[in-house]
Amino acid sequence: MRKVAILGIGQTKIDEHWEKSLREIGGDAALAAMQDAGVEKVDALFVGNMLASIVNGQNQLGTFFADWVGLWKQEAVKIESACGSGAAAFRAAIMAVASGDVDSALVLGVEKMTDKAGRDVTAALATAADADYEVEQGISFVGINALVMRRYMYEYGWKHEDFAPFSINAHANAMHNPYARLHEKITVEKFEKSSMVATPINLLDASPIGDGAAAMVIVPADRVQRKPRVTVAASAASTDTIAVHSRKDPLFLQAAYASSKRAYEMAGVAPKDIDVFELHDAFSIMAALSLEASGFAERGQGVRLGLDNKIGIGGEIPVCTRGGLKARGHPVGATGMYQLVEVVQQLRGECGKTQVDGAKIGMAQNIGGSGATILTHILKSER
């Protein structure tokens, strides 16, 4: 396998972009990445997207964007793993470049989901769950996560406000990220008084959807001259049952455990070596479960990392350094690529007030469904 490195990155601000089409949003991020990489062409395009077929009436996004950004005739494909689509596209691109069949690839995570009414989007998001055995019973995607959170609180004795630090940290970090959807500091009081969505998940436990795109150009590592050079040290994916009720233990993210374990082995590192961790805080409960399954906390103790001030920029394991899903925003199929782009920004030292000093090893973990598909990537900066 050839070693792969990141040649360029690009992203758009996450927002309700009613003035821009799916084409334009994805194109903006793709062209920004190619400009940052200093290339006008790549061999192949990998697009991560979850909802365009339902919400925008557009399938075949690989070719759709290849056409739009001037990659006509090049190979192009779309990858979908629900909210894990972004990282899944990144992994497919890595294997293509690693195999030697493709010498350069553009990876684009993109989603435009705010043109439709909330009810439609809720139904579209439910396609991440099991249509026959979960959705058919009338439960929404938030509802499934609410059941998991409620069970976690019951099993381990945590109160709702114990989850506040995840949301407060994400919102604080997003203040310094111009691409973030929300720029609003919050407090424990605000967190507790926020509107309920599906008990016990309230509005400040849940990430906001949005329109956005993030992209990267990747190439064989020996083609990157830029210092520091950011390389892919590990790429791993694993799955769990599609329905949460099929799991022996719904409070353990088996696929996060398996994919992070493999990623640590591939990169030759341990959790203590990770300087930045962009985790998938679609809901605050998922932040806790992700930290536990990835080796940063004991079972049932993920929330303690927040309460003990260990997840901030100067902490033991800084998470959501650019705002996370919670405050940067969660344009579902694009999220995995935002996480990876943000890790690159940290490893390049481009994060200003939320820069983690001397960050050398960064991890991104992207989740599709309620823990059903989980991809873990570790990037390293080399000077």
Place this chain on the structure above:
Amino acid sequence: MRKVAILGIGQTKIDEHWEKSLREIGGDAALAAMQDAGVEKVDALFVGNMLASIVNGQNQLGTFFADWVGLWKQEAVKIESACGSGAAAFRAAIMAVASGDVDSALVLGVEKMTDKAGRDVTAALATAADADYEVEQGISFVGINALVMRRYMYEYGWKHEDFAPFSINAHANAMHNPYARLHEKITVEKFEKSSMVATPINLLDASPIGDGAAAMVIVPADRVQRKPRVTVAASAASTDTIAVHSRKDPLFLQAAYASSKRAYEMAGVAPKDIDVFELHDAFSIMAALSLEASGFAERGQGVRLGLDNKIGIGGEIPVCTRGGLKARGHPVGATGMYQLVEVVQQLRGECGKTQVDGAKIGMAQNIGGSGATILTHILKSER
């Protein structure tokens, strides 16, 4: 790059399977392929599917099927390139195995599309076209192909009945394929009297949709002991503009030309060396255009191969040997995998009355949209 070979194949009969769910149809083909391969587990699952998110309310099909067929914890992903999804999944799997990151992969093409009314499916299929600039104008996917066919007839002076041999050949071959949707011999008279769909495309110019799945297990070539060993000699993909009206010449399948050219180079063969060609006859016009762009006929002369009896089993270039999309059926996201499974059947000599004598080199060409994404694969049998 590691050389890749096919260890096992499986498929289901294409039909209106109202008695079976998406899960069951895909599972049947996947398990058949694993049984044929003699394995109970693989490292990764690649699913090709176009419509499940819209028609079945189910996304994340990688994990969905990994869960169902006992590949829990393994890596899994869904690939979508409209009607080219099957071959796109195959190509992604090839790169994963070739890269060395994955040692065995199951590729599954699956579609269940007959549970919905025709109007819903027509709208779903239109997502293969350009939502903003084609579909928004009210044109259906058949409508776009009808414009192309009409122009072709005008430019080159062919009559509608000149396309009959493609349909007659496909229907004749499907008589001997138990997995085919249609078992009905047709004649030029029947062809000409068939109901009109979108002038000049009538019912016998158009392939029937259906529910079905086809699968393969692929591994590094040195792991396959079976004789003959069927290996992947070439895998290539290319794109054209997403909208047909953007093309300088809408009668030339640029992406078929580019991907077949690259495939010939990779495999070290020429069109004359191809013993079997499973082409993408979603509409009879596409069969003609595919033959032309892939080097089997001059521009505008694809139909002549049919009129001159060159596309039958004993002919110069046998096409649609198991019925093609026209008569085997076209469960859109599964079709690319059916084509590849059928090429393997030919190279193994398992095709009975439609066996091409001594077939050693077979080609499959899968098209997404109206020529927007085209993948060409060449397989070889080694004794």
